[in-house]
Amino acid sequence: MSKRVVITGMGTVNPLAHSVADTWRAMLDCQSAISPTELFDARTFPTTFSAQVKDFDLNRAIKGAERHVHSGRHCTFAIGAADQAWKQSGLDEVAELDKSRVGIYLGSGEGSLDFDNFTSLMIDAWSEGKVDTSKWAELAFQRMDLYRETEQESNMVLAHLAAHFGLSGPAFNVLTACAASTQAIGEATCLVRDGDVDAIVTGGAHSMIHPYGLTGFNRLRALSTRNDEIPTASRPFEMTRDGFVLGEGASVLILEDYEFAVNRGATVLAEIIGYGASADAFRITDQDPEGDGAATAMRAALADARVEPKDIDYISAHGTATQQNDEVETKAVKSVFGDYAYKVPISSVKGMIGHLIAAAGATELITCVLAIRDQVLPPTINYNVKDPKCDLDYVPNKPRPAKVDTVMSNSFGFGGQNNTLIIIGPR
């Protein structure tokens, strides 16, 4: 018999704020976290701005931060977010918690590249149009650091969280680009349902705001280049949208077996009732233009949740603000929801916080839980000109009070991974 899966804790470190409460307040205040890139000199890049996490100091956020001194930027965000979630869940106060029954399932990105050394090596060992690997090795052994190099493997965030909480249950990291943390939460749900774990720490962390990350997305022409209108550059579903804004951060949720949570007197924040996953199997560069893959994930989640499209009160969109994503997502919603697509409110918080890549879905799921708690929908900001191809109700420009109980959250990744979650309020 499959177990019910509930959310009992949430934490986030993102460009808007370093806590769930402050993030939500900023979103309901329609704030934008997008500003000129300060992490490195990006003034001559096609895109000069991003959504950066500012002034986050792990030493102030948690006790015992010195253990994590080698961790990459995204990893410090993850530890901070996970610590908040863990405390909210109350698991830190459970005496005799069986930590072999507590797992970790993350969608975390690669660690922080040692950019200066990595790059200078390619210059200093350059010879006749290629890297002289013999010289490169000699210099690399002098310059490169064991910890910085090892921490780049994306599974290292698991190691830090396992150490921080003392966990020994199953541990997975997935990296399905922009869908990763939604996928992680979905697969974590499957582990709880099957009774493999009593509780699981899940979500995602990522920072691609480094010179090669920005380069990669700029070369793909995926980013907004609205360098003259930085705070309003991210315009999901809007006519003048010209790409996403690269963000960074981490969001973590604690999922538990409902019975386990209730028996220990935990406060249930929401329940995960549906998960769907699919692949476009179309092209590495483009989404399926008809949105068939995205629709498949949404339908699978609805079937898994045993609810009908008309039961969905709100859709938290992937809504990246690229021309392609927003049009395809709109098509997919119409194909799944039929006429009801015009009635169900849809919004994308990426107008405010940018695109946190692997961490995006978990951050957005937190906003879904809060939407149910406060009966209010977060807005799609910077929405001025309607795109005839995107003609649904995107909750433009201001939050909206609404009756919300059943919510769908979508994430789609480069290369065609599609993941959808459905949650309901506490019962």
Place this chain on the structure above:
Amino acid sequence: MTRPVAVTGLGVVTPAGIGVEEFSTAIHEGAGAIGEITLFDSSGFDCRIGGQLQGFSARKFVPKSYRKAVKVMARDIEIAVAAADLAVKDSGIVTRAAEDQEMNIDPKRLGCKIGAGLICTDLDELGTAVNTAVENGKFSFVKWGKHGIDNLTPLWLLKYLPNMLACHVTIIHGAEGPSNTITCGEASSHLAIGEAARTISQGAADAIIAGGAESKLNPMGLLRQSLLNRLCVDGNESPVDACRPFDSRHSGTALGEGGGMLLLEDIDRAASRGARIYAEVVGFGAACDQGGIDIETPTAGGLDKAVSKAISSAGIEPQQVDMIVAHGTGVPREDSCECQAWKTAMGDALADIPAVAITGSIGSLFAGGGGTQLAIAAKALETQQVPPTRNFASCADGCHLNLADHPRSEKIKYVVSGSFSIGGQSAALVLKKRESY
């Protein structure tokens, strides 16, 4: 597992052979495929050997209409694409890759879960662009932003995203079902296959291409593993004898490139189409430990817990296990941790259960290694033979695994395979021989 899942296809790409028959024959004969590194000039490294693929061309494994895409495949992606193609063909399932036939599976019920690692960028490719943005011998952000970045192909980033292994595979085969990319180092393949079995068992897919692929045989990979002090540095003169897992003379691992994919399938579907069933996946366990951040003093990532869970989820006792496929990196401190983990999980039964480690033949394949371990496990159920462990003569201190330097004929019904990552995650799977009905 709630419900067993069938293994109906095996696809491997390894230094000792491409294709499961060639590979398993080579392992059975104790072949040594580790040699001098020729992929790049490794003269600046203390360890200059590795397991390189021989005569490998990804183009052979890609439908004609998709051959152009090989240009945007990093080595890891090429390996994954080839291993997946071999697994699919071996299974008899017709996918979109067969351009002249109809698919005989609902695309939305065919999934893909692949273990992958951190793919290193080609230093010459990036270096060519970087060296257009140098001022006074130093990298100039201003020049890079202005024109340096234009020297990279627009799709540059897509060569190196770990999920691109699964993306190319799903596109080639028209696999529109659940898709995932697990990045947990050496535990990745086992985790991906375990998760895939669960996905089928829970009903979200009918068949899944599952496994892993990786190559760290590039300067960055060799550097990182050297910094970790994991490589054997005493084997440059005799590479085939250099990597000696669990042997008293073990002195480090060698890097390899490769991977393995399994075609997992709903058991009723497999039986009803008369597929060859190599094995049933009957048990899965995963765990982690808290020592993963102390990368200089590794642990086995909770492998004891993973193995115990895998065995109990299979509904069997340790003494019912007939064969063990160990991870066996050949790094002394890792071998020692691993042996302790198997001992903890298996107890006194361990001494009587024949075991094998294949790293001595092919090197460490990281995210791809588990897939090759499971191919060996599945073949053993078919042949009823435990392959030899290359370069094993006598047990290292504290090693309780029952290894041998020669093949052994055994009655094999249950095989356990396990692995663990640098970083502290582990996973294990139990395969069972399909009983005839």
